[in-house]
Amino acid sequence: MRFKLKIIYYWLQIQFAPKLRSREAIEAFQVKKMNRFAFKTLIKSKFYQPYFIGNKFNWTTVPQISKTEFMAEFNQINTLGIDLNEAMKVAIDSEKLRNFKNDLNGVTVGLSTGTSGKRGLFLVSENEKANWVALVISRVIKPRLFRKQKIAFFLRANSNLYSSVESSLFEFKYFDIFKPIQELLESLNHYQPNILASQPSILMDIALAQKNRTIHISPIQIISFAEVLHKSDKDIISSIFNTKITEAYQCTEGFLGASCKHGTMHLNEDFIRVDKEWIDENKFYPIITDFSRSSQPVVKYKLNDVLEIKNEACPCGSKLLAIEKIIGRDDDILIFDGIKVYPDLIARKIALHTDSFQLYTIEQTGSKELHINIACNEADFENNTTLFKNALNDLFKDFGITEIDYHFDNNIASIKGNKTRKIKRLSYEN
Numbered sequence: 001m002r003f004k005l006k007i008i009y010y011w012l013q014i015q016f017a018p019k020l021r022s023r024e025a026i027e028a029f030q031v032k033k034m035n036r037f038a039f040k041t042l043i044k045s046k047f048y049q050p051y052f053i054g055n056k057f058n059w060t061t062v063p064q065i066s067k068t069e070f071m072a073e074f075n076q077i078n079t080l081g082i083d084l085n086e087a088m089k090v091a092i093d094s095e096k097l098r099n100f101k102n103d104l105n106g107v108t109v110g111l112s113t114g115t116s117g118k119r120g121l122f123l124v125s126e127n128e129k130a131n132w133v134a135l136v137i138s139r140v141i142k143p144r145l146f147r148k149q150k151i152a153f154f155l156r157a158n159s160n161l162y163s164s165v166e167s168s169l170f171e172f173k174y175f176d177i178f179k180p181i182q183e184l185l186e187s188l189n190h191y192q193p194n195i196l197a198s199q200p201s202i203l204m205d206i207a208l209a210q211k212n213r214t215i216h217i218s219p220i221q222i223i224s225f226a227e228v229l230h231k232s233d234k235d236i237i238s239s240i241f242n243t244k245i246t247e248a249y250q251c252t253e254g255f256l257g258a259s260c261k262h263g264t265m266h267l268n269e270d271f272i273r274v275d276k277e278w279i280d281e282n283k284f285y286p287i288i289t290d291f292s293r294s295s296q297p298v299v300k301y302k303l304n305d306v307l308e309i310k311n312e313a314c315p316c317g318s319k320l321l322a323i324e325k326i327i328g329r330d331d332d333i334l335i336f337d338g339i340k341v342y343p344d345l346i347a348r349k350i351a352l353h354t355d356s357f358q359l360y361t362i363e364q365t366g367s368k369e370l371h372i373n374i375a376c377n378e379a380d381f382e383n384n385t386t387l388f389k390n391a392l393n394d395l396f397k398d399f400g401i402t403e404i405d406y407h408f409d410n411n412i413a414s415i416k417g418n419k420t421r422k423i424k425r426l427s428y429e430n
Ligand SMILES: [Zn+2]
Pocket: 260, 261, 262, 263, 264, 266, 314, 315, 316, 317, 318
């Protein structure tokens, strides 16, 4: 009950928050919030304590970080004195056993891979969880009075972040995307959700099954997250189900934004400050400071995503930053004899097996052919090829895929110069 009361508390806070009617109002609001965040949270972080001078926190000298530094300084950054190795063990054990009781002293520990392929670890406290739920309820999920919403949630890991949302208003069913799609479709059909939430590549599979009459479901809302939703796919999915698609920009680093009723993605700038590292006049890398965090502060953290800004004002009237599209994380899917394997499953499997390298590319060059380039020392190469093969065979086995022809390379230079995707399907078309 205590957790539900917390959700209500945060939900009320969001409802009664001051209306931010201009960019100036947003800026002023953020300055106030960030100052409060420094003295409430950053003061407890060993990493950020040196940036307090007298009674001021010196935001200008705080370093910009990426996932690499964020993990290297894990013990110093988190405010709860949690040790990286201990937390990593909890996260890996729970993922391997797929039991997801990944709690450490009441804090949820989550594992992430992300585009760099390097393992990351995220901590979420109960308060943060309640705040997240409140924000998702107010920005993403359509309210439906007096009736319980059944939500089908397709995830690669059931962090108890999600299953904790259960209440008299919502019922969550988690679908483990490590399972074969046929099995998932059957249980989805049986469940008959009101709301369907998944990554777009799986939404496409579900939509096609609906079209082929393999399944028959009638969701009133579809939520897309975790991958780029291409316009063509969006049109197909919404026409098959005759409903609009809400896009949520959710990653392990936080819940960054959601699309409004006009379909424009607005960033949650009332919780996260977004600085921009411009690539050209429309595209940028977001550098985020999440002033709602408390267990593991996210400060001037550069994401790998490339975002394109929307220049026209949105008719919904919101002044929160509007995004034309999320360009990054636009991963391809590998296809073997018609069986699809999603890139985040591959990256995740590899991250679970080893952490001795950050850079690799996997390219599908034939129906059963993979070219894998690993950036590592020559001495480690042979061992790494074995680890890769084992990790991938282990994953493919679950899909009934066998006899993959692997080609390995140890060409660091070609990877470093390669800003494109880590996993992609090349000439081979299914
Ligand atoms: Zn809008």
